[in-house]
Amino acid sequence: MRLIVRMLLAVVCTTGLLASSATTAQAVKPKPYCVKYKCIALTFDDGPWPYTPELLDTLKKYKAKATFFVLGRKVANRPEMMQRMVKEGHEVGNHTWDHPSLTELSDEDIVAEITSTQEVIYETIGRYPTMMRPPNGATNERVGERMAELGLPQILWTGSTLDWQARNQKIIKQRTLKLAKRNGVILLHDIVPETVKAMPAVLKTLKAKGYKFVTVSTLLGDRKLAAGEIWPPRPKKK
Ligand SMILES: [Zn+2]
Numbered sequence: 001m002r003l004i005v006r007m008l009l010a011v012v013c014t015t016g017l018l019a020s021s022a023t024t025a026q027a028v029k030p031k032p033y034c035v036k037y038k039c040i041a042l043t044f045d046d047g048p049w050p051y052t053p054e055l056l057d058t059l060k061k062y063k064a065k066a067t068f069f070v071l072g073r074k075v076a077n078r079p080e081m082m083q084r085m086v087k088e089g090h091e092v093g094n095h096t097w098d099h100p101s102l103t104e105l106s107d108e109d110i111v112a113e114i115t116s117t118q119e120v121i122y123e124t125i126g127r128y129p130t131m132m133r134p135p136n137g138a139t140n141e142r143v144g145e146r147m148a149e150l151g152l153p154q155i156l157w158t159g160s161t162l163d164w165q166a167r168n169q170k171i172i173k174q175r176t177l178k179l180a181k182r183n184g185v186i187l188l189h190d191i192v193p194e195t196v197k198a199m200p201a202v203l204k205t206l207k208a209k210g211y212k213f214v215t216v217s218t219l220l221g222d223r224k225l226a227a228g229e230i231w232p233p234r235p236k237k238k
Pocket of ligand 1: 010045046095135136
């Protein structure tokens with residue numbers, strides 16, 4: 001009788017071991033960073049601009065990664081800033097050549113705005129952006145179709161600071177902190193000097209709250225966006 005119990009025990013233990021080794025094998029694939037950590041994506045539009053290096057210094061100090069939606073015509077004038085961005089681990093997205101509302105352009109002009117910017121970015125940093133942001137968030141079905149043809153998802157935001165309107169360091173800081181949330185995408189501008197000045201305090205406060213500052217791609221993790229897809233999805237209009 002004792003022998004049978006012992007044999008049964010042995011079977012149970014072996015099965016248990018097998019089960020646990022199977023779990024270990026599954027665990028080899030790491031979870032996306034932002035499943036594990038409280039992430040936020042700070043995004044800076046309309047540069048690169050003379051204030052951008054100061055922002056890069058701040059980001060570096062806080063080990064923060066960000067995403068820059070740049071304008072083609074500015075990239076052409078400031079290649080060294082672009083190269084520094086990439087070297088320091090930030091992401092670069094396409095924000096058109098000249099910042100028009102794409103919804104008001106012909107199909108041909110929409111494509112020209114995007115492709116000319118893709119090319120100048122490639123010439124400057126040796127890689128093509130894999131995402132774009134429509135200026136002023138202006139998009140529609142037609143713009144979406146063109147982006148689908150060009151292979152680029154459209155990145156919007158969960159929170160807009162309206163920093164370009166505020167032009168006040170304290171207000172920009174308060175708004176950014178209020179809009180901050182886990183997996184949030186915050187819209188800011190590195191062409192606004194008050195934004196650049198507000199960032200040290202913003203990063204310090206959010207870091208203390210446990211946030212990790214990541215690029216949009218890191219925030220997406222395993223999620224692959226379709227070409228032309230709008231992300232984050234817009235809240236449904238009431
Ligand atoms: Zn813009």
